[in-house]
Amino acid sequence: MNLASYGHCLRGVVSRELLRFVHQRSRFVAALVRPLVWLFVFAAGFRMALGVAMTEPYQTYVLYEVYIVPGLVGMIQLFNGMQSSLSMVYDREMGSMRVLLVSPFPRWFLLVSKLLAGTLVSIVQVYVFLAIAYLYGVQAPLAGYVLVLPALVVTGFMVGALGMLLSTFVRQLENFAGIMNFVIFPMFFLSSALYPLWRIREGSYLVYQIAALNPFTYAVEMIRFAMYERFHAVASSISLVTALVLLGLAILAYNPARGMMARKGGGGE
Amino acid sequence: MPFLIGRSASRARHLGRSAIGPASLGLLLGAALVVWPTLALAERVFVSNEKDNTVSVIDGETLEVVETIKVGRRPRAMAFSSDGSELFVAVGDDEAIDMVDLESLKVVRTLSSGEDPEVIRVDPNRPYVYVSNEDDNIVSVLDYQQRRLVTEIPVGVEPEGVGISPDGKWLIATTETSNMAHIVDLETMEAVHHRLMGARPRHAEFTADGSEAWVSAEVGATVSIIDMQETFDVSHTIRFDVPGVPRETVQAVGVALTSDGRYGFVALGPSNRVAVIDQQSYEVLDYLLVGQRVWHLALNADESRLYTTNGVSGDVTVIDVGDLEAIRSIPVGRFPWGVVVEP
Numbered sequence A: 001m002n003l004a005s006y007g008h009c010l011r012g013v014v015s016r017e018l019l020r021f022v023h024q025r026s027r028f029v030a031a032l033v034r035p036l037v038w039l040f041v042f043a044a045g046f047r048m049a050l051g052v053a054m055t056e057p058y059q060t061y062v063l064y065e066v067y068i069v070p071g072l073v074g075m076i077q078l079f080n081g082m083q084s085s086l087s088m089v090y091d092r093e094m095g096s097m098r099v100l101l102v103s104p105f106p107r108w109f110l111l112v113s114k115l116l117a118g119t120l121v122s123i124v125q126v127y128v129f130l131a132i133a134y135l136y137g138v139q140a141p142l143a144g145y146v147l148v149l150p151a152l153v154v155t156g157f158m159v160g161a162l163g164m165l166l167s168t169f170v171r172q173l174e175n176f177a178g179i180m181n182f183v184i185f186p187m188f189f190l191s192s193a194l195y196p197l198w199r200i201r202e203g204s205y206l207v208y209q210i211a212a213l214n215p216f217t218y219a220v221e222m223i224r225f226a227m228y229e230r231f232h233a234v235a236s237s238i239s240l241v242t243a244l245v246l247l248g249l250a251i252l253a254y255n256p257a258r259g260m261m262a263r264k265g266g267g268g269e
Numbered sequence B: 001m002p003f004l005i006g007r008s009a010s011r012a013r014h015l016g017r018s019a020i021g022p023a024s025l026g027l028l029l030g031a032a033l034v035v036w037p038t039l040a041l042a043e044r045v046f047v048s049n050e051k052d053n054t055v056s057v058i059d060g061e062t063l064e065v066v067e068t069i070k071v072g073r074r075p076r077a078m079a080f081s082s083d084g085s086e087l088f089v090a091v092g093d094d095e096a097i098d099m100v101d102l103e104s105l106k107v108v109r110t111l112s113s114g115e116d117p118e119v120i121r122v123d124p125n126r127p128y129v130y131v132s133n134e135d136d137n138i139v140s141v142l143d144y145q146q147r148r149l150v151t152e153i154p155v156g157v158e159p160e161g162v163g164i165s166p167d168g169k170w171l172i173a174t175t176e177t178s179n180m181a182h183i184v185d186l187e188t189m190e191a192v193h194h195r196l197m198g199a200r201p202r203h204a205e206f207t208a209d210g211s212e213a214w215v216s217a218e219v220g221a222t223v224s225i226i227d228m229q230e231t232f233d234v235s236h237t238i239r240f241d242v243p244g245v246p247r248e249t250v251q252a253v254g255v256a257l258t259s260d261g262r263y264g265f266v267a268l269g270p271s272n273r274v275a276v277i278d279q280q281s282y283e284v285l286d287y288l289l290v291g292q293r294v295w296h297l298a299l300n301a302d303e304s305r306l307y308t309t310n311g312v313s314g315d316v317t318v319i320d321v322g323d324l325e326a327i328r329s330i331p332v333g334r335f336p337w338g339v340v341v342e343p
Helices: A005-024 A023-046 A066-092 A096-101 A107-136 A144-165 A174-190 A197-203 A205-213 A214-228 A233-253 A260-264 B001-018 B020-042
Strands: B044-049 B053-059 B064-070 B077-078 B086-091 B098-101 B106-112 B118-123 B128-133 B138-143 B148-154 B159-164 B171-175 B180-185 B189-194 B201-206 B214-219 B220-225 B234-239 B255-256 B263-267 B273-278 B283-288 B296-297 B305-310 B317-321 B324-330 B336-341
Touching: A005 A107, A023 A066, A023 A107, A066 A107, A066 A144, A066 A174, A066 A214, A066 B296, A096 A107, A107 A144, A107 A233, A144 A214, A174 A233, A174 B220, A197 A205, A197 B077, A197 B098, A214 A233, A260 B171, A260 B220, B044 B159, B044 B305, B064 B106, B064 B324, B077 B118, B086 B106, B086 B118, B098 B118, B118 B159, B128 B159, B138 B159, B148 B189, B159 B214, B171 B201, B180 B201, B180 B234, B201 B255, B214 B255, B255 B296, B273 B296, B283 B324, B305 B336, B317 B336
Parallel strands: B077 B336, B159 B201, B296 B336
Antiparallel strands: B044 B053, B044 B336, B053 B064, B077 B086, B086 B098, B098 B106, B118 B128, B128 B138, B138 B148, B159 B171, B171 B180, B180 B189, B201 B214, B214 B220, B220 B234, B255 B263, B263 B273, B273 B283, B296 B305, B305 B317, B317 B324
16 A cells, blocks of 8 residues: 555545535534524623733733634534544444445554544634634634644544544444533533633632643633734643544544454444 | 933943943944834833832833833823923822933922822923812912922812813813813913813813814713814714613723824723724724723824723723724733823
8 A cells, every 4th residue: 555545545534524514514504503603692692891801812801702712613623523423423333434444544544534534624614613703803813814723633633533532432323412411511611712711710719620621721722822823832732632642542442452342342333 | 302312322232231242242233223223213101000109111112011110109190391301290199290300210300289189281382280189179380490389270179181282372171070171271371261061071182283172071971072263162072882881881081182183082991992083073983992991091102002091900001093903901000090102
């Protein structure tokens, strides 16, 4: 197998994911409506009209709708990552996972390709959302829209790998609701997506400590800083390391000999 | 502006002291030549911190506090002497005006001002400073060169804002309890017109051509435009309504007017907003979010920036006048009150 065949395989996995995304228009609309409802309804009703106090990376006071946008970007990627995990459970049930995993390419490559595909889809969703937010008046510096791209890739891999790992625990599609309740909501609400950490600390020290341990907090801060042309070394490192660890665990879990698949009786039941 | 050049020279000397050896002298000289114009252009912003008894000095280039000057108790309004060599700071609890030398940034003289001086203005033609003495219901006129009281002008109850026309012909004193603007002829030093304003008038500012005076009312949340050419009456009243903000938090205080006649800016107190107004149509164009309890405003020399003091959050917000956008908030001392930018 040469590099070209790897490329061919990658193209196949990515184009399948993109095709699936394009054909599921309702999924695209849902992926956009969710953060937009938060932006237009939640942030508007909860405007903090007197401004969110000065907090890094903002150089001055901002309205709540400006503060919440990086968190909503993270939310898009989080939902998309979980959606991918849902599709992997579906693939396993339908048997297409077996087709993928019996290919001659190494398992890690197939899984990384799958993650890359999911990340690409989430990035498309993020940029459409950011464009709408821009027209609504939430405008970051133009360079920030380019600088945020690496942060989106890291976040996409992080939440995608998490979804992949979780998919090994989920036997049936119906269990996805459990993932929603026990993964997406706590990760999103117990992070700095909706309120700055110092604000959470004022409310509850315990919640603050949980939020400070939540890797999603760091992904959101990495995105927030990148959008405002700043590099948050700590947040970026934590996000990247978390992404790599989760990816490693997911690859391990998908190993029929050792991982969760072995315990459940194979990768494509 | 000789003091500006002197200041640049002293900074250049400071650069020279940090040289490592003679070999780098040439390099340093070259660098100094490149840096020179930037330094000469750098403006200084002075902010009085009411609770800290200090004046913070912000570098207009780096937007950082570079110096903190110790002054008397409760510093509020500030003004530059007409020759630009000194900064006057009204220190209310000391019943005096501290005079800060702009070279050394130290209080070099103190002028007794009468009870509780709050707002001060400098006469453009004579070495006079006008001081509102809240408790005495007068505006004191002091000669800061001869250090003597020239006269006292009786006005209404609790004088607060003082505005002076660019030609030095008129002075407006606003009185908080009388709710009036008293128009004083500076030739005779007598109040010749008295006009009713919104509740608790706070600040008076003349347009660059002197044809109008804008008087803000804190409780009334209005700005009254006084025609200073013929009638001396209120020709228009601007009202404010910040969406999503309780009405009682909207309090009009500081006013700044661009000299090109384009914009008027009004600080709206605890609503944390600065209103942007079309100076010709009096239409409110926008409300810009700044720090908490915005009090006074100052434009820089080329009017590209507006500085606001935010009393409760203890910072200064910098607004880009071209983009009408808040670009930075700089922490200063406790309860920043007044702001002036070196002319």
